[in-house]
Amino acid sequence: MSDLVTFGETMLRLSPPHGERLERTRTLDVQAGGAESNVAVAAARLGVDAVWLSKLPDSSLGRRVVSELRSHGVRTGIVWDDPAESRIGTYYLEPGTEPRGTDVIYDRADSAVTTTVPEELPLGAIRNSEVFYTSGITPALSETLSATTERVLAAAQDGESTTTVFDLNYRSKLWSPAEAREEFESLFPAIDVLVAAERDVRSVLEREGEATELARGLADDFGFETVVVTRGENGSVALHEGTVFEQDVYRAETVDAIGTGDAFVGGFLAKRLDGGGVGEALEYGSATASLKRTINGDLAVISPEEVDAVVQREAGGISR
Numbered sequence: 001m002s003d004l005v006t007f008g009e010t011m012l013r014l015s016p017p018h019g020e021r022l023e024r025t026r027t028l029d030v031q032a033g034g035a036e037s038n039v040a041v042a043a044a045r046l047g048v049d050a051v052w053l054s055k056l057p058d059s060s061l062g063r064r065v066v067s068e069l070r071s072h073g074v075r076t077g078i079v080w081d082d083p084a085e086s087r088i089g090t091y092y093l094e095p096g097t098e099p100r101g102t103d104v105i106y107d108r109a110d111s112a113v114t115t116t117v118p119e120e121l122p123l124g125a126i127r128n129s130e131v132f133y134t135s136g137i138t139p140a141l142s143e144t145l146s147a148t149t150e151r152v153l154a155a156a157q158d159g160e161s162t163t164t165v166f167d168l169n170y171r172s173k174l175w176s177p178a179e180a181r182e183e184f185e186s187l188f189p190a191i192d193v194l195v196a197a198e199r200d201v202r203s204v205l206e207r208e209g210e211a212t213e214l215a216r217g218l219a220d221d222f223g224f225e226t227v228v229v230t231r232g233e234n235g236s237v238a239l240h241e242g243t244v245f246e247q248d249v250y251r252a253e254t255v256d257a258i259g260t261g262d263a264f265v266g267g268f269l270a271k272r273l274d275g276g277g278v279g280e281a282l283e284y285g286s287a288t289a290s291l292k293r294t295i296n297g298d299l300a301v302i303s304p305e306e307v308d309a310v311v312q313r314e315a316g317g318i319s320r
């Protein structure tokens with residue numbers, strides 16, 4: 001039985017050296033990046049037995065992604081696809097710096113994972129996990145994956161003590177807000193813990209009010225056990241069984257913001273799996289996220305000692 005099972009696409013992330021533009025660079029740094037494996041890596045590095053499930057071409061590129069994730073302690077359950085008939089998703093990332101925004105170019109249409117059907121996945125492992133996590137990116141990738149997401153969430157729900165966790169992770173390059181909203185609302189009955197950026201709750205789920213009201217409205221309408229609303233620089237709010245928890249963001253010098261939300265979720269889940277309460281988990285998630293911002297790449301290459309040190313330093317009021 002594993003603590004955490006995640007399912008989703010991981011791509012090759014190709015980015016130019018700091019300060020260079022995609023248009024001109026002759027060098028691209030290659031790393032693995034994908035929301036669900038980012039969460040698994042953060043959690044694994046914090047001591048969680050984490051498994052990431054996906055489908056990849058059986059090629060050097062697919063193997064590269066797997067070996068990178070394994071090197072962080074993540075266990076993998078991969079459906080290996082014929083490389084002659086499948087491809088790996090790729091994304092090009094030119095990090096933004098004031099006053100220029102971040103440029104993301106996806107090259108992921110019809111990647112191997114988009115054909116994954118439930119019969120290819122270890123549904124027993126999902127059912128036996130303590131936490132099953134996927135995000136709104138997964139059902140956005142294909143009709144097949146939309147149906148598969150529904151089936152794997154149902155399998156997780158069949159587990160005697162599996163908590164299902166879903167991060168909206170709305171990606172405007174993949175679908176429209178209306179399409180996403182319809183899909184999300186059909187999946188919500190199978191979700192125990194919802195994580196959502198405040199901006200997505202407003203623009204995709206079309207809800208209004210303060211973060212706490214947003215969380216309360218969603219919990220009332222869909223019966224979530226916990227709703228976590230992340231508010232960027234304004235921290236996060238959680239509503240858990242009627243009680244509200246609030247958490248400030250921990251300041252950090254930002255080297256690379258991509259993956260910050262996933263690190264937050266990885267830290268949050270690690271603390272919950274360790275028996276921590278929701279307030280402590282928000283604190284831990286926030287500290288994990290702040291550390292991620294200091295690191296280049298999607299992955300939170302951090303240790304429990306570093307996260308503890310951030311939490312303690314902040315509690316001591318040294319660097320707030």
Ligand code: KDG
Nearest residue numbers: 033034035137171259262298
């Ligand atoms: O959360 C980080 C992800 O956005 C990044 O890894 C790319 O998975 C990705 C996606 O689909 O946007």
